[in-house]
Amino acid sequence: MRLYQLDAFTDRLFAGNPAAVIPLTEWLPDEQMQRIAAENNLAETAFYVATGEPGHYHIRWFTPTVEVDLCGHATLATAYVVFYLEQKPDADRITFDSRSGPLNVCREEEGWLVLDFPVDTVQKATLLPPALLTAFDEKPVAILKGKTDYMLVYETQEQIEQLTPDFRELVTVPARGVIVTAPGKDVDFVSRFFGPQSGIDEDPVTGSAHTTLIPxxxxxxxxxxxxxxxxxxxxxxxxxxxxxxxxxIAGQVQLYLKGEIL
Structure with a gap:
């Protein structure tokens, strides 16, 4: 099997979020895909299979410990593999069928790829897990809950930069992970994403969290x-x-390595 490792949401290597992408002609057993993801030990490993319809593919994402419903950076990386390394379609738009429905990706100029994802609307969190507050040394001004994640809103970018969560506490919060966010200095907003429940303490860049952050x-x-x-x-x-x-959600991708799984 061919294996690609790419850095997503960055215009330079050794930045952004690394993801592994493995093209398949047919699905492997779930247990085997999970073991491969654990062996890769990256935030996400994406597997994809062509559906037979031009420009359409099935995609699945695995952390080192679990399969997830949606992953932005690994979808971006997979689109790069399809567009530039494997299928190389003439069209500038492809569609991935996933557990979160159809996901379109468009290719634009200067290497930008644009994800088209469903909105995740949030509500004010009412019943708070105690660990959600004890895990952070700074108190947020608002706590919201989306489909899979909690979101903690702070006042300043400096607070986001300085947060040092207690991951032993945070791992007990019943959610995929926890987003922290605030207005940015040079951008509209900044964020971090902590997901010890999903096998990674801090995710470098989380495309799926932006389905919550953007609205x-x-x-x-x-x-x-x-x-x-x-x-x-x-x-x-x-x-x-x-x-x-x-x-x-638009970003760039850098190819780090090509390999083979024996």
Missing amino acids: YWAEKLGKTSLKAQQLSARGGSLMCKLSGERVE
């Missing part, structure tokens, strides 16, 4: 086109747009 900040800032940064150690940049019940 929230679009409403707060009164604009639909937004620039975002994820403030992990590797860092990542995203161009975002709210389009009704969908969000567009």
Whole structure:
């Protein structure tokens, strides 16, 4: 099997979020795909299979410990593999069928790829797990809950940069992970994503979290086109747009390695 490792949501190597992508002609057993993802030990390993319809593919995503319903950076990386390394379609749009429904990816100029994902609307969290508060040394100004994640809103970018969660506490929070966010200095908003429940303490750049972040900040800032940064150690940049019940998340991808699984 061919294996690609790519850095997503970055214009330079050794930044953004690394993902593994494995093209398949047919699905492997679930247990085997999970073991491969654990062996890769990256935030996500994506597997995809052509559906037989031009420009359409099935996609699945695995962390080192679980299969997830949606992953942005690994979808971006997979689109790069399809567009530039494997199928190389003439069209500038492809569709991935997934557990979160159809996901379109468009190819634009200068290497930008645009994800078209469903919006995740959030509500004020009422019944809070105690660990959600004890895991952080700074208190947020708001706590919201989306489909899979909690979102903690802070006042400043400096607070986001300085957060040091207690992951032993955070892992007990019943959610995929926890987003922390605040207005940005040089961009519209910044964020970080902590997901010890999903096998990674801090995710470098989390495309799927922006399905929650974009509608929230679009409403707060009164604009639909937004620039975002994820403030992990590797860092990542995203161009975002709210389009009704969908969000567009654009980023660039850098190819790190090609290999074979024996």
